[in-house]
Amino acid sequence: MKTILVTGGSGFIGTNLIKKLLEDENNKVICIDNNYTGSFRNIKQFLEYENFKFIKHDISKPINIKENIDEIYNLACPASPIHYQKDPIFTLNTSIFGIINILELSKEHNAKVLHASTSEVYGNPLEHPQKESYWGNVNPIGPRACYDEGKRVAETYCYEYWKNFGLDVRIVRIFNTYGPYMNPDDGRVVSNFIIQALKNEPLTVYGDGTQTRSFQYIDDLINGMLKFMEIDKNKLKNDLEKKFNWTTIPVLNMGNPEEYTILELANKILELIPESKSKIVFKPLPKDDPVRRKPDITMAKEILGWEPKIRLEEGLERTIEYFKQII
Numbered sequence: 001m002k003t004i005l006v007t008g009g010s011g012f013i014g015t016n017l018i019k020k021l022l023e024d025e026n027n028k029v030i031c032i033d034n035n036y037t038g039s040f041r042n043i044k045q046f047l048e049y050e051n052f053k054f055i056k057h058d059i060s061k062p063i064n065i066k067e068n069i070d071e072i073y074n075l076a077c078p079a080s081p082i083h084y085q086k087d088p089i090f091t092l093n094t095s096i097f098g099i100i101n102i103l104e105l106s107k108e109h110n111a112k113v114l115h116a117s118t119s120e121v122y123g124n125p126l127e128h129p130q131k132e133s134y135w136g137n138v139n140p141i142g143p144r145a146c147y148d149e150g151k152r153v154a155e156t157y158c159y160e161y162w163k164n165f166g167l168d169v170r171i172v173r174i175f176n177t178y179g180p181y182m183n184p185d186d187g188r189v190v191s192n193f194i195i196q197a198l199k200n201e202p203l204t205v206y207g208d209g210t211q212t213r214s215f216q217y218i219d220d221l222i223n224g225m226l227k228f229m230e231i232d233k234n235k236l237k238n239d240l241e242k243k244f245n246w247t248t249i250p251v252l253n254m255g256n257p258e259e260y261t262i263l264e265l266a267n268k269i270l271e272l273i274p275e276s277k278s279k280i281v282f283k284p285l286p287k288d289d290p291v292r293r294k295p296d297i298t299m300a301k302e303i304l305g306w307e308p309k310i311r312l313e314e315g316l317e318r319t320i321e322y323f324k325q326i327i
């Protein structure tokens with residue numbers, strides 16, 4: 001039996017991860033969440049499982065868990081720009097004090113940690129596509145800084161605990177991911193466009209829609225995260241060093257390298273919902289909105305034998321079906 005702690009477990013990625021973890025009855029899952037952006041509706045399906053426990057708690061406050069923990073997935077943090085900018089200090093505290101509490105817990109329990117970082121650590125990137133070795137281009141005093149810089153500091157804490165205490169910490173830099181269990185009020189582009197199209201409301205393209213993103217379907221991300229957590233520590237270290245001359249804390253990008261403009265995404269969603277009467281409208285581009293984003297996933301491919309399998313159309317169709325049922 002393995003005990004796995006998932007912080008942020010009632011959010012989008014957390015719910016999908018817990019669902020997958022509970023398919024193995026040798027896993028016991030503890031979910032910590034304060035339901036800031038997550039929802040009890042997502043996790044109530046797990047309450048019937050004996051091997052599932054929910055703890056309502058803010059991870060920026062110290063965490064005390066008596067039972068032994070083997071693995072920690074640290075996902076807790078609002079991820080959508082409208083939600084992480086609503087209370088920027090909360091977002092910073094979640095990233096910074098949150099990771100300190102998680103790393104202390106890991107030290108106490110000798111637990112492996114997989115920390116969810118983000119493509120936002122690359123900011124508005126000057127290198128394209130983005131490799132893990134790229135340092136990024138982030139505005140430290142802009143509206144996105146509470147998220148981007150919080151996530152960057154969290155990576156630094158991971159690195160220092162890995163280096164100074166030998167903790168088994170791995171960092172996954174997640175690129176735009178979408179799929180079932182996204183909160184309908186999430187505000188991110190895929191869920192916004194699908195819900196707008198289903199409700200026959202205008203699709204709100206920010207700016208002229210020429211900015212790009214690369215969209216990863218959730219199942220691909222979950223498979224990648226499980227592989228990253230599972231790989232033996234020494235093999236991971238040796239392979240990273242031998243194949244990529246990477247001698248620091250393990251960091252892998254996970255995303256789908258197919259790149260689309262936001263306008264292309266809007267049109268694709270309208271094609272997939274032909275009954276929709278929605279039209280596209282253009283709204284102001286938010287400040288510091290990154291112009292281009294596309295992951296280089298060579299490292300994850302070589303190290304884990306992982307790459308995304310689900311094309312955008314297929315992932316969007318599944319997500320549209322989900323939202324048809326819940327809205």
Ligand code: NAD
Binds near residue numbers: 076
């Ligand atoms: P989400 O908002 O759906 O889920 C985040 C969860 O964390 C929510 O359930 C929320 O209630 C919880 N949470 C927030 N602050 C908390 C706190 N202080 N204490 C306890 N719980 C707290 O977002 P998501 O898309 O599931 O993202 C999960 C993680 O993955 C985040 O760390 C995010 O930064 C990272 N990430 C996501 C994406 C993506 O495209 N989905 C991309 C890059 C990184």
Ligand code: UDP
Binds near residue numbers: 213
């Ligand atoms: N976006 C948009 N309309 C929306 C929501 C988002 O045009 O209703 C744009 C946003 O400006 C950005 C891209 O879509 O360029 C992705 O935004 P999202 O909030 O999903 O994630 P980000 O990658 O910016 O964190």
